[in-house]
Amino acid sequence: MSTQKTATIIGSGLVGSLWAVYLAKAGYKVSTYDRRSDLRNVALSAGKSINLATSFRGWKALDKLGIGDAIREIAIPMYSRTIHALDGTISALPYGKENQAIYSVSRGEINAKLLEIAGKNENVDLHFDVDCTFADTKTGKFSLKNNKTGEETHHQTDLLFATDGAFSAVRYSGFQKLDRFSYSQNYIEDGYREILLPANEDGSHKLEKNSLHIWPRGRFMLIALPNFDGSFTCTLFMPFDNHEYCFNKLTDRTKVENFFKEVFPDFYDMMPNVADRWEEHPLSALALIRCYPWTNGKMALMGDAAHATVPFYGQGMNCGFEDCTVMYDLMQEHNENWPVIFKEYEKSRKPNCDAMQDLSLQNYLVMRDKVTDPTFKMIHKIEHRLSNLFPDSYIPLYSMVSFSNIEYKHALQKGNEQQDVIKGIIEEHNLNEETPFEKLDELIYQYFKHELA
Ligand SMILES: Cc1cc2nc3c(=O)[nH]c(=O)nc-3n(C[C@H](O)[C@H](O)[C@H](O)COP(=O)(O)OP(=O)(O)OC[C@H]3O[C@@H](n4cnc5c(N)ncnc54)[C@H](O)[C@@H]3O)c2cc1C
Helix, strand or coil, X not given: CCCCCEEEEECCCHHHHHHHHHHHXXXXXXXXXXXXXXXXXXXXXXXXXXXXXXXXXXXXXXXXXXXHHHHHCCCEEECEEEEECCCCCXXXXXXXXXXXXXXXXXXXXXXXXXXXXXXXXXXXXXXXXXXXXXXXXXXXEEEEEECCCCCEEEEECCCEEECCCCCCHHHHHHHCCCCCCEEEEEEEEEEEEEEEECCCCCCCCCCCCCEEEEEECCCCEEEEEECCCCCEEEEEEEECCCCCCCHHHCCCHHHHHHHHHHHCHHHHHHCCCHXXXXXXXXXXXXXXXXXXXXXXXXEEECCHHHHCCCHHHCCHHHHHHHHHHHHHHHHHHCCCCHHHHHHHHHHHHHHHHHHHHHHHHXXXXXXXXXXXXXXXXXXXXXXXXXXXXXXXXXCCHHHHHHCCCCCHHHHHXXXXXXXXXXXXXXXXXXXXXXXXXXXXXHHHHHHHHHHHC
């Protein structure tokens, strides 16, 4: 009889497929089950799936397995945010120091690549077109329904990881009925719709390729992330209703066309047929899901199943990947004593993922509104200067979140404190775009020298 350790994963999306590779590395025979068909067999073209920004935490989790370079091949670095004002003015705000970038990658492509890597591992068995319909945390029993044949099968496992996304069936069936399980699901007022901005006729990009483009308009915004084929996957985030500009008012072709002409005229010039392409992607809602505990008996929630967030800090996947590194490190530390690992995992991750969700909400205001605000721009300028002068001791909030693995909870607290101090200096000394660099440096040394040197 085989004595190999076994584990089950429900959901082989981004986190599930990565976690399968981690468990296989630790010597487990892993079976994954996903309700979707096998993405590896689907021809993926740009614009068929949303684009994600991959940053430090994501790369760390991939590099730890030696698979980061395989993903880098399908990722485009974005070194700055390019801001498109209503009057057509363009400005760029670097994300970090020179060469620091976040990377645009298609969700479908990265998922297919991770499945390909997992599938090549002899310790991983991937199953598709099966829907998990039941899970019992205490006994490890779970049920699957084959989506093609309708057949239902019943199974039992010693270890089950639920990576079945924001609307997790394992969470619903196995966790939500447990005594003292806390759960909240909050939709924000805004939804999103994808739009594919095609390449120029010669295949080149219509906008700067190595940048994330933002058209901030106060209560709503359009963003664009580059693809390799010269196109950009764009996303319009906007309230569903009750605002001057909202999705529910864009009810016909003419209204869509007029909307773009009025609020994104430079985008309209690049894509005058935007109204014809409007229906190509559905209007989708955005929810934040918090719950606790994340583990019980033989089962654990990871990724969006534990902490789905709104996408404005580009951290959902990155954070889910970090769940994998944290869980894996705990496996080593506690010699695969799963009850202990589960407790430590949820205890350490929950406050950090709460902070990640708070950061995601906070950054929506930054992206759609504050990036054009003079005070925000000054804060950014001073933070940039501070991190150049004191690279080892001053790390701006964005960099803590996207270019480090400083715990999210510390990043949130420290980052906001730092920005408050700088805001105070700007107000006290009436600093603005015209303030000479020498004056800024003088103030920086005056306020920060002792703390940071
Ligand atoms: C518009 C948008 C933009 C985003 N941008 C970013 C970004 O820039 N950076 C970033 O880091 N994150 C981003 N995210 C978040 C990111 O997409 C998610 O955090 C990430 O996909 C979560 O991975 P997951 O594996 O936990 O869940 P998912 O990717 O949702 O995978 C869940 C898997 O489970 C399967 N499944 C579901 N139910 C069942 C069932 N009952 N039985 C079997 N299988 C099941 C699904 O088919 C799927 O394959 C964005 C999200 C959105 C919506």
